[in-house]
Amino acid sequence: MVDKNQQVIDKTLDQEYKYGFTTDVDQTKFDPGLDEEVIKKLSKIKNEPQWLLDWRLKAFEKWKKMSEPTWANIKYEPIDYQSLSYYAAPKQKKNDSLDDVDPEILETYNKLGISLDEQKRLEGVAVDAVFDSVSITTTFKEELAKHGIVFCSFSEAVQDHPELIKKYLGSVIPATDNYFAALNSAVFSDGSFVYIPKGVRCPMELSTYFRINATNTGQFERTLIIADEGSYVSYLEGCTAPMRDENQLHAACVELVAHKDATIKYSTIQNWFSGDKEGKGGIYNFVTKRGNCLGDNSKISWTQVETGSAITWKYPSVIMQGDNSVGEFYSVAVTKNKQQADTGTKMIHIGKNTKSTIITKGISAGEGQNTYRGGVKILKNAENAQNFSQCDSILIGDKCGAHTFPYIDVKNPSAKMEHEATTSSIGEDQLFYCNQRGIKLDDAVSMIVNGFCKEVFEELPMEFAVEAKQLIEVTLENSVG
Amino acid sequence: MIKIKNLEASIDDKTILKGIDLEIPAGEVHVIMGRNGSGKSTLANVIAGNEAYELDNGSISMNNTDITEMSIENRALEGIFLCFQYPVAIPGVGMAYFLRSALNAHRKHQGKDEMDALEFLNNAKGILSELGLDDSFLKRSINDGFSGGEKKKSEILQLLTINPKLAVLDETDSGLDVDALRTVAKGVNKFKNEDNSVLIITHYQRLLNYIKPDVVHLMIDGKIVESGDMSLVEKVEKDGYSWLEK
Numbered sequence: 001m002v003d004k005n006q007q008v009i010d011k012t013l014d015q016e017y018k019y020g021f022t023t024d025v026d027q028t029k030f031d032p033g034l035d036e037e038v039i040k041k042l043s044k045i046k047n048e049p050q051w052l053l054d055w056r057l058k059a060f061e062k063w064k065k066m067s068e069p070t071w072a073n074i075k076y077e078p079i080d081y082q083s084l085s086y087y088a089a090p091k092q093k094k095n096d097s098l099d100d101v102d103p104e105i106l107e108t109y110n111k112l113g114i115s116l117d118e119q120k121r122l123e124g125v126a127v128d129a130v131f132d133s134v135s136i137t138t139t140f141k142e143e144l145a146k147h148g149i150v151f152c153s154f155s156e157a158v159q160d161h162p163e164l165i166k167k168y169l170g171s172v173i174p175a176t177d178n179y180f181a182a183l184n185s186a187v188f189s190d191g192s193f194v195y196i197p198k199g200v201r202c203p204m205e206l207s208t209y210f211r212i213n214a215t216n217t218g219q220f221e222r223t224l225i226i227a228d229e230g231s232y233v234s235y236l237e238g239c240t241a242p243m244r245d246e247n248q249l250h251a252a253c254v255e256l257v258a259h260k261d262a263t264i265k266y267s268t269i270q271n272w273f274s275g276d277k278e279g280k281g282g283i284y285n286f287v288t289k290r291g292n293c294l295g296d297n298s299k300i301s302w303t304q305v306e307t308g309s310a311i312t313w314k315y316p317s318v319i320m321q322g323d324n325s326v327g328e329f330y331s332v333a334v335t336k337n338k339q340q341a342d343t344g345t346k347m348i349h350i351g352k353n354t355k356s357t358i359i360t361k362g363i364s365a366g367e368g369q370n371t372y373r374g375g376v377k378i379l380k381n382a383e384n385a386q387n388f389s390q391c392d393s394i395l396i397g398d399k400c401g402a403h404t405f406p407y408i409d410v411k412n413p414s415a416k417m418e419h420e421a422t423t424s425s426i427g428e429d430q431l432f433y434c435n436q437r438g439i440k441l442d443d444a445v446s447m448i449v450n451g452f453c454k455e456v457f458e459e460l461p462m463e464f465a466v467e468a469k470q471l472i473e474v475t476l477e478n479s480v481g
Numbered sequence: 482m483i484k485i486k487n488l489e490a491s492i493d494d495k496t497i498l499k500g501i502d503l504e505i506p507a508g509e510v511h512v513i514m515g516r517n518g519s520g521k522s523t524l525a526n527v528i529a530g531n532e533a534y535e536l537d538n539g540s541i542s543m544n545n546t547d548i549t550e551m552s553i554e555n556r557a558l559e560g561i562f563l564c565f566q567y568p569v570a571i572p573g574v575g576m577a578y579f580l581r582s583a584l585n586a587h588r589k590h591q592g593k594d595e596m597d598a599l600e601f602l603n604n605a606k607g608i609l610s611e612l613g614l615d616d617s618f619l620k621r622s623i624n625d626g627f628s629g630g631e632k633k634k635s636e637i638l639q640l641l642t643i644n645p646k647l648a649v650l651d652e653t654d655s656g657l658d659v660d661a662l663r664t665v666a667k668g669v670n671k672f673k674n675e676d677n678s679v680l681i682i683t684h685y686q687r688l689l690n691y692i693k694p695d696v697v698h699l700m701i702d703g704k705i706v707e708s709g710d711m712s713l714v715e716k717v718e719k720d721g722y723s724w725l726e727k
Binding site: 427432437438439443450453 | 557578580
């Protein structure tokens with residue numbers, strides 16, 4: 001059995017990354033290096049107001065004095081921030097009509113299964129396409145505008161809705177929150193902006209598709225979603241990158257604000273290039289995501305399916321400021337080859353009767369290392385706060401690892417806390433059981449893993465649940481242990 | 482049907498089966514009894530192809546096809562079905578999905594069309610009611626949170642759905658109350674016909690009050706030492722196994 005398993009594991013590890021192609025496109029790209037001049041140049045290209053440039057420069061000043069965090073359970077060669085380029089954009093600027101978009105770029109998105117042609121799009125999904133440092137186009141803008149919904153690139157929002165940007169940018173993740181957030185605040189280039197007005201239920205799924213194409217370039221996007229009183233929005237991001245030998249840095253910030261009675265559902269399918277089987281190349285994914293349930297009865301729910309990146313450092317969190325507010329985190333993280341993931345969440349209970357749920361599923365194969373790191377903080381005035389955490393890990397093969405670091409800090413005695421954690425190998429007995437019923441090894445593995453992830457997949461919007469399931473199947477094809 | 486010749490098997494370098502010869506023709510029910518550790522469950526697992534065991538010698542054939550080297554799933558598709566002593570839970574995988582996948586794997590192997598969800602459901606509903614199970618049983622995760630009785634009934638549900646050529650019941654009767662035991666026996670009796678065979682591994686006579694065996698084998702230390710009719714079961718119930726040791 002052991003030899004056979006090793007063979008199938010090896011076969012899996014040889015599997016090619018489907019999205020590893022590059023696009024040959026005429027681009028404007030900064031020379032490598034980072035200083036104040038680079039930030040000024042970036043801000044100027046984007047025609048930003050002075051206050052935003054000042055905000056960036058302040059973040060940069062702080063960043064220079066900060067050091068990279070070392071507490072995460074990940075190992076990598078030091079990143080040379082001066083060797084990276086901080087801006088790369090296809091030469092054509094923002095396009096209002098698809099006719100103006102470089103056909104090479106359209107073809108790229110088609111290959112990724114993302115059609116930017118509104119006619120051909122999945123019904124009910126609007127897309128903002130971000131290519132390297134800029135947004136290429138946003139679909140269904142007019143349709144959404146009818147409801148008063150703003151869905152556009154961050155750069156456009158700075159021009160068209162400066163008051164909203166000024167009010168909310170950095171309100172959830174301060175510019176100097178952490179090393180990577182500070183870097184992002186200094187050099188962020190584009191991303192998506194969403195505003196849902198009072199009482200509006202967004203009639204379609206909103207999504208942003210991030211593509212890193214250029215070499216030696218960091219992608220630093222910034223996303224800001226504001227759900228005004230009584231509104232609802234479901235948002236999804238997808239990410240891919242070409243296969244390159246060198247590591248590429250992706251340091252994003254996502255801020256969510258939910259006002260009274262509002263709900264934000266944020267889903268991620270992250271499939272950045274994860275490096276080859278020797279661990280060469282792949283994306284370094286250092287991301288800060290945080291939502292603030294600002295108003296009473298508000299709700300923020302994060303769902304993530306993380307299959308890509310050489311390194312994932314990511315803790316989508318919720319601050320439950322409003323009374324009766326709800327924070328949720330559902331996660332599936334897969335590591336294979338030499339991938340490392342240190343991911344989890346932070347739930348901060350401030351308001352009364354706040355409730356949080358954490359359900360994570362870690363899957364490790366090959367030599368992958370999967371760490372869950374989660375914090376639950378119940379502050380003094382958070383009467384009757386409740387948390388339920390369930391962290392399950394599954395190991396495929398005997399060279400991988402799963403680690404769980406829960407941190408719990410309770411300052412109010414009325415809190416109810418529940419924590420469950422399990423680690424298991426994908427059972428030989430489970431495989432035997434399936435095989436004995438005539439079900440093939442591959443089918444058995446995907447059946448067992450999909451069953452393991454079910455609670456999380458159920459949280460994804462329908463269209464994406466299917467995609468996530470297939471992604472896991474492809475990722476783990478022929479992988480048994 | 483199944484022919485086992487001089488079968489020797491071990492686990493972790495410890496020899497468990499020391500030369501088993503067993504032949505079960507179509508239409509017959511055979512029983513194997515023996516002490517704990519005599520190798521009964523090992524035999525059931527080796528027949529099913531469990532790779533935790535090392536096959537050291539001998540051969541197994543089904544309907545004149547040598548299956549000794551066959552993978553677990555191919556043996557299953559050839560018609561071998563094991564009712565597990567301890568069926569494992571697979572959280573998140575629904576019974577209906579699992580069972581239909583299993584059934585369709587068999588149908589595909591037999592050159593039949595796959596069964597659609599509706600036909601499957603209608604088919605399963607009949608079996609469920611006979612086993613005294615609610616339709617909602619199909620919505621539950623396989624063996625997850627099942628009681629001991631439910632686990633064994635689930636095995637019988639699968640047996641009747643897949644309808645294999647050989648059913649191996651590995652201590653299916655242990656831990657069952659009288660009602661559940663009757664239900665399980667009813668299921669097995671419904672399954673058996675002129676064209677298939679049943680191998681029952683048990684410690685007790687009680688299941689055999691409901692399912693009449695054609696041949697009874699007694700196993701000691703990895704070997705079948707005595708074969709006969711129902712009277713052997715009565716002798717074991719009365720005298721145990723020590724009289725078999727010379």
